[in-house]
Amino acid sequence: MVSHGGNERTLRTGLREIDRMASALGLPQAVTETGSMVYRRIHDEGFLHGRTIEGCASAALYAGARIERIPRGIAAVVCVSRVERKRIERAYRAMLKEFRLGVPPVEPTDVLPQILTAVDASSETESAARQLLREAMSTDTFVGRYPGGVAAGVVYCGAVRPNRGSHRQNSPLQRGSPR
Template identity: 30%
Template sequence: MATRNIYKTAVDEDVQPTNTCPECDGRVTTNTHETVCDDCGLILSDQAIDPGPEWRSFPEDQSNPERTGAPLTPSLHDQGLSTTIDKHHDGKGRSLSPQKQRQLRRLRREQGRAQCSTTRERNQMRGFYEIRRIVSALGLGRSIRDQTCALFTTAQNEDLLHGRSLEAIAAGCVYAISRCNSLPRSVAEIARFAKCNEDSVRNAFAVLNTELGLPTPPPTPRQFIPQLASALCLSPEVRHRAVEFTEQARKQGIDNGCNPAGVAAACLELASNDAGEHVLQCELAAKADVSTATLRNHRDALAEKLVETQ
């Protein structure tokens, strides 16, 4: 299935014309009003779009003429266009009387009802709130949050939310965007902060990946090395040695069909033992969300292959 573009591309309106006059091959100058040839005076175009502000600001002015407001954000159901009504102060920072506060309380109630007038908007608000909470708990950036909200909107437009939990779809979107950006986040790690179990997250990701055709490459053990090494406070030498072990495991085919986090933990254990920085297996397995038996199996298989190649 072809991958669908879930993000809007902006159209560049400031396309500059050619720098050569078509009549005399002279130099062309473009200002905010027109494009004119400096040699023959031919006007190539006029009434150009001025993307700049129509106001001017000076340091000595007390008033602020800027009125553009906050930028639009796809992480809110209304993209941040709704008005915020304060509780205790007006626009100039002055305290409000009790009568005015009661009036603004009624206005906030009516505004909240008007913002989510349909079930679709309420579901979108709930889904975006869950996405922002999970992304914040995982320590991901704003770009990941915006991409996840855009993916949730696409899933809602494709009617993928019917009969499914909003929390599961939101967690599945976070995992899908993490996979698309090659971020080492496991299903168990996302399910720890989500309001659903691991099976629900996997099912939601499978639906998104199948129906939308997401470009999700399979995770590799090398992607988990920096995260695990930082969590265990290992030295850069151990980290570089573990990366070399992951490359050897890939060439030998040891990581085929295996949990990449478990293979990365096994490589870190071998690298730490070679460098004299011994790490407890239970602690390493807990950071990688695998069992100690899985860690030992991957370690023994990797050590055996390394001995054969030496």
């Protein structure tokens, strides 16, 4: 009978956790693979020492979603994880600091599809919102702003625009945001 060391068991357990959570969240395979690669890396470099397998697996999955630009908040990962939010956040911050994973910041374009789906926006509203967001992003008006709020704002503006023509002479985005 072949016995596997605790190190290999730890790796298998973490990868199974990532698969389970990704499945529960309905994440694409690319996210699962990226999260698994992150987990393997932190496992191989001894990062797990003193941390829970589940917390690190949850943080790796969250990092995988961020790297693949699939907008899932940490709250979504917490809902399917077996550990509390604090442990996941702590592991995620430490992973970012120690491994420089190249996690891009969340952009409004990343969360726009979720918001459009959540409000069951018409195709006309969706088109207007995407155009408004392109305009906003080209002017750097919203750099560093809360991406979910910006995306929700353009959906709202796209929905209430009385003139849906391509010329947006009096667009709230062209006037600038109130400070």
